[in-house]
Amino acid sequence: MSKRNPLSRILGLICISALLSPGLAVAQQTAVTTKKLRDQIALMEKIDQDEGTSDEVRALNRTLLDERKSQLAARLVKELDGLKKYSQTMEGSLSEGETQKISSLLEGLQRELDGLKQGNNSIRDMAARTNVSTSAPARTTGSTASTNLAPPANEASRNTSNHALRSTSNTAPLLVAACFPDAPDELVRTAKTAAVAFVDNRDTTGLFGDLMFFTVSHTVAIDANREDLLKALEIKQLQEQTRRTDKQVGPPASAAGTTTLAEKPGFAEILGFAIEHGAIQKAVSGTTLNLSTTPYAFTTLNGGDTHSNYKKYGYLTRLGISADFNIQNQDNPLASARRSQLADWSVRLRLSKDRSTRSDDVEAIWHDISAEFARLSIVITDMLRSTFQSDVELETQRRLIVDRLIGVTAQPSLVAIRVNNALTRDQKIDQVAEKFICQAKTDIVDGVRSGSFKISEDSKDRIIRVTLPAYEQARTAKAAALKIFDERIEALSYKPIFTLAYNDVRPTSEINYSELKMLYQKKTGKPISLIANAGLSLYHKPNTVLRQQTVRDFAATLSFEGTTGRSPFMLESMDESQITYSFSGRYQRIFENRFVPGRKADIAFAQFKFNLPMFSGMAFPFSVTYANASELIKEKHVRTNFGFSFDTDKLLKALALAKLANP
């Protein structure tokens, strides 16, 4: 027994406490870098070798040291895998020096892994499974206890292919659970969904069926040496994920959409309420405040924007109302929303039918493809039925496993993660997901292999022969169905939209007049839309002295608008602001100008415009306009406008989003 040195004991306990502290516990799960893990291991080894360390501290330290080594080994295995794949992929494209560099890196990582293997069986097993070592493969999987007795050769090959596939996937989940580094992506994604639900205090149990399906199927396929089936599934999954690159993962917009306005009692307060709840849209551009709404928005204030509500009142989206006010006080633009500041207002009525994704047309498209979409669920539930519905004893075990997964969510350590403000949302999700994965590994993978969770040979055979091939086909069918769905929705957007617009214009130095326009919009190509409109302006009270008639002018506009993709200046990852451009031509005939010297009745404009978003809420608009005259002066001119525009609402939203993402 070592001599007890109080100082060493205290120092050792302080070091261990520090390693167990919440901040570092977070890091150990997700945010810790490989370097930090190495540093922690070096420190722990120092404590272990210190003669002054007491037995109890040493025992605790060794347990933690083994855990750190396992985590580091999992990372090294992944790095080795990735580097080997990279080397194979780039073979022939690398210079001799580059090949040598990779080779040295591989050797270094391998040496480090071999070093970790000394005296640690689970790491030795992990290295053997990943086929990165020349050492003899061992028999167990993962770092959790296992009584698996499958032949070593089988074991060595059965975990390699899938892991390699994960390493080469640029869309693979980042989470690698140390207890189950080869967990299939579907299992990790399901565990992450359950973790998201747990962190948000929502139901997790709806994910445990999929968790059971993916874990059992994976285990059975690996044990039967049918990694080819898993490989095919991984490829399908990657194809699907690549297709869905447009999907955003982030906090709910509902949490981020509030605006903070310096409110004023009365009308502004009511407006503020409607804006806060999304019933009225507010935009400030220069010295103009724009408020717009649709009557439909007010029907959602009570019961929310449900599909039922849309079915009942969706027709109200045909009508749009908008008003522009001259801003008096920039600090409180909403205070300018009064009659005396009203610059103009307009009403628009959409004449063409609803083509939103909630329209009847889109529902009909869904109806056509839903049977194909459902095939994946059919395969999964049919496997669960055929495996567990005829064996009460096995079903009892399955229920116990599900109950234990539910039990995981009640563990104080998990609840502590949820309420730990020192953790980011992503860190919480990863830590909780890892708990679910480890529980699935212990109860299902190890259980199937030890026989404590005894899946019958018939069921295993059916999973290999029927379920996994059917699953692959169903995944393909689902992806194809969604492709058709998206294509047909896209086709709908190419149909023209007709709108009738009424504008009441109140120029400060002229007589009020009204514009009545027919607007036409049609997408002509993938990124370009054709917009055309034509209309008449009418004086409310024509002034005969000024030779005004009831019809003030006739105007027609033709414009092509397009986008060239996301702005390269948008460093904020959640902001998808696009670069937009347009070419426009406009002809206007102002009838009264025929009788006014120095004015021109027929006015033509041509304009090129583009808008380059620079940061969230800030953009650089640029335009060049040519006109043969203005309304008031008969003079050709070319005008260039550029500057910076600020959208404070958008800026506030971006800040709120960033705050939510990184509390």
Next chain:
Amino acid sequence: MQQITRSIYLVANGEQVTLEIEATKVGYFTTFVVDGKLIPSEPGSDPLTHEPFTVTIGPGLTHFGRVDTHFPTSAPDDARYQLFLTGSQGGARFEGSDILKTDPSWARGLEFRRA
């Protein structure tokens, strides 16, 4: 029918179970499957109501359901589906799981257990 969790229910032999789905800021792009069979929805129903399925399993066994959903790209991030379940032999109209556009997976399992 009794609710154990939002996704796990205790059912009786012969009981008819009905699933309803309410969509917010998205259309009804959902499917419901039980034990490998697609359960059709009643056309025009609102909230979307699937035809009831009957509990036929023996004691100690389970019917396995799965709701799979889709969110078009244009749906806002706060679009969601909410499930509701009702059994013909009493209980209540239970609030089931919810599925958000921001969830990594848009499918949920349902268990209907016989005691």
